Amino acid sequence: MSDPTVPSLHDRLVDCALALIEAGDGEVSLRAVARAAQVSAMAPYRHFADKRALMAAVALRGFAMLEAEAKAADDAIEAADALTAQGLSYIAFARAHPALFRLMFADDAGMTLPHDQCRGAYALMAARVAHMSPDQAEAGALACWGLVHGLATLALDGRLPPDPVAERAALDLMARALVARS
Secondary structure, eight states, X not given: OOOXXXXXXXXXXXXXXXXXXXXXXXOOOHHHHHHHHTSOTTGGGGTOSXXXXXXXHHHHHHXXXXXXXXXXXXXXXSHHHHHHHHHHHHHHHXXXXXXXXXXXXXXXXXXXXXXXXXXXXXXXXXXXXXXHOGGGHXXXXXXXXXXXXXXXXXXXXXXXXXXXXXXXXXXHHHHHHHHHHO
């Protein structure tokens, strides 16, 4: 019987690929991941058809991490404060995991990701927006996601210096606007 505390080889390969991506030591290959996992060069092929499949698994791990951080941030009593905290956690995630964040939203990586498994953080935000502004739920969710994703991308591109006060003010302005419209 396997020990549930020991990650499966599949999970270990994803962990190693994620570590290599975040280390930024260049191109991540299946061979490099196998070396990092201390398995044969062919072992990753038992779990992943090719590099794209492995990168898709890493991206899905990133979406799960982002969702967990959004859930942890969504604990404020006031809905607007919870929405602002979610946005701040999204930007913080992008800054903490820039290479992973870029992989998650890459359109040129040739990955096919199951849409429903990539929507956790967005769905949490959309539910919060729907609660705050039911008449503008769809437009409000799109506006909020556009704002946080735009700020995160600007931060990663070096166009937005770290300024937690300004970021909070921008996100809070959006959240308060949604409350005012309902």
